[in-house]
Amino acid sequence: MEIPPILVEIAKRYVPETVQAQLLNAKVLFQTFIENNDEFIQKIASYIPEGKLNQFSLVAAFSSASVLLFIHFLKMRTEAKLAKCNIKTVQNSILYNWPVFGHSLGFETDPVDFFRQLNAAIEWMKASDPDALYAYAMFGPKPAIIPVRPEGAEPILNSQTHIRKGMFYRLFEDWLGTGLLTSHGSKWKTRRRLLTPAFHKTVLTEFVEVMNEKAAKMMVILDEKIKTEKKINMLWPITLCALDIIVETAMGAESDIQFEENNYYAQAIFDWMELTQIRHKSVWYWPDWIWALSPIGRQQNKNVDKMHHFTEKVIMERWEHYKELKEELGDDFEATYFAEKCDSRGRMAFLDTLLKCLDQNEIDLQGIREEVDTFMFEGHDTTAAAMTWAIQEIGQHPEVLKKLNEEVELVFGDSDRPATMEDIDKLIYLEAVTKETLRKFPSVPLFAREIDEDQEVIRNGKKFTIPKGAIYTIPCYKLHRDERHWKDPEKFDPNRWLDGGAAETRYAYSYFPFSAGPRNCIGQRVIYILTNFNDISKFANLTAKIMLSHLVRNFSWTSLRVTNEIPVIAEIITRPKDGIDVILERRNA
Numbered sequence: 086m087e088i089p090p091i092l093v094e095i096a097k098r099y100v101p102e103t104v105q106a107q108l109l110n111a112k113v114l115f116q117t118f119i120e121n122n123d124e125f126i127q128k129i130a131s132y133i134p135e136g137k138l139n140q141f142s143l144v145a146a147f148s149s150a151s152v153l154l155f156i157h158f159l160k161m162r163t164e165a166k167l168a169k170c171n172i173k174t175v176q177n178s179i180l181y182n183w184p185v186f187g188h189s190l191g192f193e194t195d196p197v198d199f200f201r202q203l204n205a206a207i208e209w210m211k212a213s214d215p216d217a218l219y220a221y222a223m224f225g226p227k228p229a230i231i232p233v234r235p236e237g238a239e240p241i242l243n244s245q246t247h248i249r250k251g252m253f254y255r256l257f258e259d260w261l262g263t264g265l266l267t268s269h270g271s272k273w274k275t276r277r278r279l280l281t282p283a284f285h286k287t288v289l290t291e292f293v294e295v296m297n298e299k300a301a302k303m304m305v306i307l308d309e310k311i312k313t314e315k316k317i318n319m320l321w322p323i324t325l326c327a328l329d330i331i332v333e334t335a336m337g338a339e340s341d342i343q344f345e346e347n348n349y350y351a352q353a354i355f356d357w358m359e360l361t362q363i364r365h366k367s368v369w370y371w372p373d374w375i376w377a378l379s380p381i382g383r384q385q386n387k388n389v390d391k392m393h394h395f396t397e398k399v400i401m402e403r404w405e406h407y408k409e410l411k412e413e414l415g416d417d418f419e420a421t422y423f424a425e426k427c428d429s430r431g432r433m434a435f436l437d438t439l440l441k442c443l444d445q446n447e448i449d450l451q452g453i454r455e456e457v458d459t460f461m462f463e464g465h466d467t468t469a470a471a472m473t474w475a476i477q478e479i480g481q482h483p484e485v486l487k488k489l490n491e492e493v494e495l496v497f498g499d500s501d502r503p504a505t506m507e508d509i510d511k512l513i514y515l516e517a518v519t520k521e522t523l524r525k526f527p528s529v530p531l532f533a534r535e536i537d538e539d540q541e542v543i544r545n546g547k548k549f550t551i552p553k554g555a556i557y558t559i560p561c562y563k564l565h566r567d568e569r570h571w572k573d574p575e576k577f578d579p580n581r582w583l584d585g586g587a588a589e590t591r592y593a594y595s596y597f598p599f600s601a602g603p604r605n606c607i608g609q610r611v612i613y614i615l616t617n618f619n620d621i622s623k624f625a626n627l628t629a630k631i632m633l634s635h636l637v638r639n640f641s642w643t644s645l646r647v648t649n650e651i652p653v654i655a656e657i658i659t660r661p662k663d664g665i666d667v668i669l670e671r672r673n674a
C-alpha cells in the first residue's frame with residue numbers, strides 16, 4: 086500500500102520527527118499484517134456477494150467507525166481515572182499515545198529497540214517526576230501500569246490477592262495449558278501444593294548427579310569446538326546443556342540433546358519460542374481464531390503437537406512402569422520405588438512425584454503433561470540465559486575469572502571429580518557472581534499480573550491507586566538497576582554480595598530475579614532446600630553453579646564484546662542479541 090506523495094510531503098513538513106517514526110512503525114505493522122494474512126483476507130472477501138461491495142463497504146465503514154469511537158471513549162475515560170490516581174504517562178516523543186489504540190501502535194517492532202524504548206520511557210518518567218512510582222501505557226482502553234521504582238513493585242508482588250497472571254500469559258497456553266505458571270485461583274493453589282514435594286531434598290540430590298553428567302558432556306563438546314573454531318558463541322552449547330538437564334530431571338527421560346543437532350523436540354521448542362515472540366508483539370494475532378487461521382499459527386500448531394507427543398510418550402512409559410512395579414512389589418512399592426527404582430538407573434524425576442498424585446487421583450494425565458511442559462519451559466531458558474550473561478561478564482573481567490580459578494582450585498584441587506553439594510556450598514565467590522549476574526540480567530525481564538481489585542499505595546504521603554482491570558507489568562531488569570538502591574548499577578561487581586557488601590542491607594524489592602510473594606519461582610526451592618539456607622539472599626542457582634564450576638575448572642576465556650554495548654533482547658527471556666562470542670582456552674593445556 087503506497088501513501089500518496091502529497092501526504093508524505095505534508096507529514097515531513099508539519100509532523101514532528103518522532104511522530105513520523107511512529108507513523109512508519111504503524112505502517113510496517115499494518116503491512117506485515119496484510120502480508121501474513123493475505124489468504125485470510127481473500128477468504129473474507131469471497132463471502133461478499135458480487136456487486137454488493139459498495140454497500141458492504143459503507144456498512145462496514147460505519148460499524149467500524151462506531152466501534153472505534155466507543156473504544157476511544159472508553160480509553161479517554163480510563164485515562165481520566167488514571168490522572169486522578171496520580172499515575173501519568175510518558176511524553177509522546179518517547180512513546181506515542183494514539184487515539185483509540187493508545188501506545189500499542191507506538192511500540193518498536195524490533196525487540197532490541199522495543200526494550201530500549203521501554204527503558205527510556207521509565208528513565209523519562211523518573212527524571213520528569215522524582216516522586217513518580219508508576220507510569221501507564223494504553224493498549225486500546227486497557228491500561229498497563231508499570232512501576233518505575235522498586236517501591237512500586239512491593240504492594241502487588243507481596244499481595245495474596247493479586248495472583249492472577251497478566252493476559253499475555255494466555256499466549257503460552259497452547260503448549261503449557263493452564264499449568265502452574267499460567268493458572269490462577271483454586272487450580273493454581275492445588276497445583277502449587279501438589280508440586281512442592283517435587284522439590285524435596287531426596288529428589289533434588291539426584292539432580293546434582295544429572296547436572297554434573299551433562300556439564301561434563303558440554304566440556305567434551307567445547308573441547309571439540311576449540312579444535313576448529315577460534316571464537317565460540319556460547320549461547321547455543323549452554324542452551325542445549327540446560328535443555329538436556331531439564332529433560333532428564335523433569336521427565337526422567339534419558340537425553341543426549343547436546344549431541345543431537347537435529348533433535349525434533351529441541352527444534353520444536355526453539356521454533357515455538359520464536360513464533361510465540363512474534364505473536365506476543367503482534368496484537369492482531371492475539372485472538373485465537375485469527376492465530377489458528379494464519380499460516381504461522383498453523384505452523385505453531387505443528388510445533389505444539391510435536392512437543393505434546395514427546396511428553397505424552399515419556400509420561401505414559403513411566404506410568405506403565407510405575408503400575409507394573411506397584412503390582413509386583415505390593416506393600417513394599419512406595420519405599421522401593423521412591424528410594425531406588427524409578428528407572429533403570431534408579432533416578433527420581435519431577436514426574437515421579439506427579440505420578441504418585443495421579444495414583445491418588447489428585448491430578449489427571451493432562452494435568453501432569455501441563456506441569457511437565459511448564460517445567461520444560463521455565464526450567465531451561467531461564468538458566469541458560471543467566472549462564473550466558475555470567476560467562477560474558479566473567480570473560481570481560483579477568484580479575485573475576487582469577488578469583489574463581491583460585492576458589493575452584495581450593496575446593497577441587499587437581500581432581501576432575503564431579504561437584505558435590507558440599508563443594509557447591511563452598512563456592513561462595515561463584516555464588517556472588519551468579520547473584521550479580523541475575524541482578525544485571527534477570528532471566529525474566531518483565532512479568533505481569535491482572536489486577537482484580539483496586540489497590541491503593543501510599544508513598545511519602547502521596548496516594549496512588551492501581552485500578553481494577555489494569556495489567557500490572559513489572560520491569561524487573563530496570564528495577565534491578567535503580568540508582569537509589571544500587572551504587573554504580575551498570576557496573577558488574579560480585580563484591581556487593583560478599584560479607585559486608587552493600588547487598589546485605591538492600592531493600593528486598595530492589596532485587597527479585599525469581600519474582601517474590603506467593604507466585605515466586607518454584608524452581609528457586611531447588612537451591613533453598615538443598616543448601617539449607619534460611620535467608621533468601623543466600624540462594625544461588627544450582628544448575629548454573631554446577632555448569633559454571635565445570636567451565637571454570639576446565640577453561641579460561643575472554644569475551645570479545647563489552648557487555649554494556651551488547652544489544653539486549655528482552656521478550657520472554659533476557660538474552661544477548663546474537664549470543665556472546667568468547668575466545669576459549671583449555672586450562673593447563
Ligand code: HEM
Pocket residue numbers: 265266267277459460463464465467468471527528529532533598599600603604605606607608609626
Ligand atoms: C535462573 C533460573 C530461573 C529464574 C531466573 C527463574 C525466574 C522465575 C520468575 C521471575 C518467575 C515468575 C514469573 C512470572 O510471574 O511470570 C518464575 C516462575 C516459575 N518458575 Fe522459575 N526461574 C528459574 C528457574 C526455574 C527452574 C529450574 C524451574 C523448574 C524446574 C522453574 C519453574 C518455575 C515455575 C513452575 C514457575 C511458576 C510458579 C508459579 O506461578 O507458581 N524456574 N521463575
